Amino acid sequence: MSSENMDNNLNRAGIKDYSTRYSKKLIDTYFKSNKSITGGDIKSLADISQINLFVIKNLFEEWQKETDNLKSNYFDYQSEGVKSALTEFMNVLSRNISIKKDHFEPLLIRAVEESVLLIFSPYDFYTHLAEHSNGEMTLENLKRTLKYVRVNKNLLENLVQTMEERKLDKVNDSTYADLINEVFQNIQASPDDIGVYFDNFSKIEPLQESDIYGVLMDEKPAVEPAPIEAEAEEKEEGPSISKVEPTEDEDLKTINDIHASEAEEPTIAEIHQTKGIDNLNAAMSINQRFMFKNALFNGDDKAFEDTIAHIENCRSKEEAMKYIYKEFPQWNIESEEFEEFVELIEKRLK
DSSP: OOGGGSOSOOOHHHHHHHHHHHHHHHHHHHHTSOSEEEHHHHTTSSSSHHHHHHHHHHHHHHHHHHHHTOOOSSOOTTSHHHHHHHHHHHHHHHTSOEEEHHHHHHHHHHHHHHHHHHHHOHHHHHHHGGGGSTTEEEHHHHHHHHTTOOSSHHHHHHHHHHHHHTTOSEEEHHHHHHHHHHHHHHOOSBOOOOHHHHHHHHTTSOOOHHHHHOSOGGGSOOOOOOOHHHHHHHHHHSOOOOOOOOOTTTSOOOHHHHHOOOTTSOBHHHHHHTTOOSOHHHHOOHHHHHHHHHHTSTTOHHHHHHHHHHHHTOSSHHHHHHHHHHHOTTSOTTSHHHHHHHHHHHHHOO
16 A cells, blocks of 8 residues: 555645534534543444544643653652652543543544544555654654554554564654655555445535545536537648547546455455454463453453353444443543453454
């Protein structure tokens, strides 16, 4: 997948405008009967789970900015003890999220905008990450972002792996851009299928290709025909030359054509199917079962077993994640235990 094949007519203004319209409809519906939104409701707000995850990502990033600015002439905020206490404080806050409409709206708009980029133009999304990096991208930030990415995730995984292999803890914007180009050129798989996302977005607010990619060439008005008088003069001068119509192959491909995967090329979903599992219980190691029960279910065997049984009966990973977010809003999605549990769900429900 070469960056040269990425659509170079991305309509950033259109994406921003669509994200605002989509967010307004979602927000107006929710806040019609609610004064504030909680963490549990954020996790299940949109049908597209990627949007909900990015809202939480953006919320935690704002928190991170606040803690990074903590300075004192009397206290050492960089000591391990203080850092540990702040992490625990963050865990408590994550279980007590309450956001008013006016403060929530910009978080949601940004999350929708980022989700549109990630789904429909992943190259631009991963380039966009540098816009908030203050001149350098750190491996730590990329790993943190990885926790919230569910679509076209293998691209970011390859980027993180490349930096780890080269022992790069941070890179400047120029080097980061080079790494992105390298990763996209080396990955052979196509992006995740976009058709279903067009439908899901349009359930709230109609989404058109022009909202994302601008006016397509095949949507431009046809060239005006020559005046009748001119045609008559040509006939008098000699035999007319029939107009050569462009073949279908010569027409500019539509976005659906661009994103359609070739028959012999496996999709990302097909690649992940080879890593799938048939049964959650059978796939878990003893250590994982012990870790999940204690870290996520507070040692409650019945709650653990009932949850696994429910997930086994889910028809999709989206359905399973909605159940998880609704039943366990207190879980810390920043934790390694949560991330590992979600990875198993994704492998079980392809």
